[in-house]
Amino acid sequence: MPILPPRWRLPYVALLTVIALLLSVSALQHYDGTRPWEPFLWEFSSVAVIGTLALGVHALVGRLQGLAWPRQLFAHALGLPAFSVLHIAGMCGLRLAVYTLAGSGYDPDDVGTLLVFEGGKDAVSYISFCLISRGVWMARAAAARAQELERARRDLAEVRLARLADQVQPHFLFNTLNLISSVMYEDVPRADRLLCQLADLLRQTLAAQQRVEHTVREELALVEPFLALMQARFGPQRLVVQIAADEAARECRLPALLLLAPVENAVKHDVARHLGRVTVVVAATREGDRLRLRVSNHGDAPVPESPPDPDGGLGLRNLRERLDARYGDAARVAFGPDDGGMTLTVELPCAC
Structure with missing residues (x-):
């Protein structure tokens, strides 16, 4: 010096x-x-x-x-x-x-x-x-x-984020394979199509994990084929998907694979538990310099036995830890009952 x-x-x-x-x-x-x-x-x-x-x-x-x-x-x-x-x-x-x-x-x-x-x-x-x-x-x-x-803190946060991101794919993979296994003996061609779709989706998630963060547009490009895969699994009469994101929100950046686990949980814990139709909504809006994400699910039929984990399970705990490591107090997470279903709301700074 x-x-x-x-x-x-x-x-x-x-x-x-x-x-x-x-x-x-x-x-x-x-x-x-x-x-x-x-x-x-x-x-x-x-x-x-x-x-x-x-x-x-x-x-x-x-x-x-x-x-x-x-x-x-x-x-x-x-x-x-x-x-x-x-x-x-x-x-x-x-x-x-x-x-x-x-x-x-x-x-x-x-x-x-x-x-x-x-x-x-x-x-x-x-x-x-x-x-x-x-x-x-x-x-x-x-x-x-x-x-x-500060450098050590950033390095530690990056290592922590990488560790948390690594938890997303195994969690998602195991649950998806379990869903596919339930139809492989009933309809082999259908199970084969599901496996091919899963392989394509996994290739995309591997590429996303290498970037640590990407835009909401790219995140939805992973969520959409996943929900399409789940619709193929349960049928469009059981699972209705609605994705809504304004253009300003699509350009905001967020940690890669942030929404995939919550969406997967909404399917696993609600579609699989309801006897009737379930609507899963994924929405993203930008309000000033804040990005607001919402994942909700509502079923037509009453919720059968055993209510879902009020903490949201591993997927939501992972999401909270990743946001805390990346944004600290600047990010907020809310999860709870909403009009007969469950809604997850995430607010974080919008960085383009």
């Missing part, structure tokens, strides 16, 4: 210039010589050298981080006199060069006077720079730790 990031170089030079100008104007007010540019030369030369040395002090403080305090104090005991000597030498060298170019003589104070007069101010400057640099390095370290923590 550079001592002074590029974006801070111009502001740093501007700050030094402003300080030098203010000091020069103050010195000019007390100047009684015949060359009014001299106060500007004195202050600008001093500020320029100190500004450069301050970067060296900042680098030194950074290198000393993590060392024992005695070693740091020893380094600063050597750094302070070096700072003062370099300041005096650099400042006098710049002044001598300008005076020579101007054709004027330069008669600085003797070395002892310079060391005493400038040394006290240099000690205050050096200690101030050390304290400021210490705070800057600590802030940088804290920011780096925060970035590393």
Whole structure:
């Protein structure tokens, strides 16, 4: 990491210039010589050298981080006199060069006077720079730790999402194979068609899993053939499918295979349990920057024994965990009875 990031170089030079100008104007007010540019030369030369040395002090403080305090104090005991000597030498060298170019003589104070007069101010400057640099390095370290923590959190969330997504296909596959097995001895050609449709659907779900997330349009492209497969299994007189999604909602992105398990649960837990016709509705609407998804099922006949799992089973638990890992509190899930059936409602941010 550079001592002074590029974006801070111009502001740093501007700050030094402003300080030098203010000091020069103050010195000019007390100047009684015949060359009014001299106060500007004195202050600008001093500020320029100190500004450069301050970067060296900042680098030194950074290198000393993590060392024992005695070693740091020893380094600063050597750094302070070096700072003062370099300041005096650099400042006098710049002044001598300008005076020579101007054709004027330069008669600085003797070395002892310079060391005493400038040394006290240099000690205050050096200690101030050390304290400021210490705070800057600590802030940088804290920011780096925060970035590393955020990176680790994102990596963990991605691993968690991948693990949760991996649960979708086996869950869906096992239940679908169970449904197909119930007709394979009654109607072999029909079972064969169902298996071919299932193979095509599995190829699509494998491709979807590799992308982690996709659009609602692509998600519905998986849900629709699944429901068509289930209609072939139960018959259109038992299962009625309604899919409604506005164009704005279709462009929103969501975790891949998010709806497949809830839709599969609606078929398994309701169509298979009802004696009459069941209507499964999958709807998607966009409201501002929010995406609203709804999966509901309603049967014409009363619900027979054993009501469905109020928590929605594994599929809904998986959905809740995936949304929590991906969106946190920005996503909401509601599941419960609705007009003789069950409705799952999901709200999450719409990212296109």
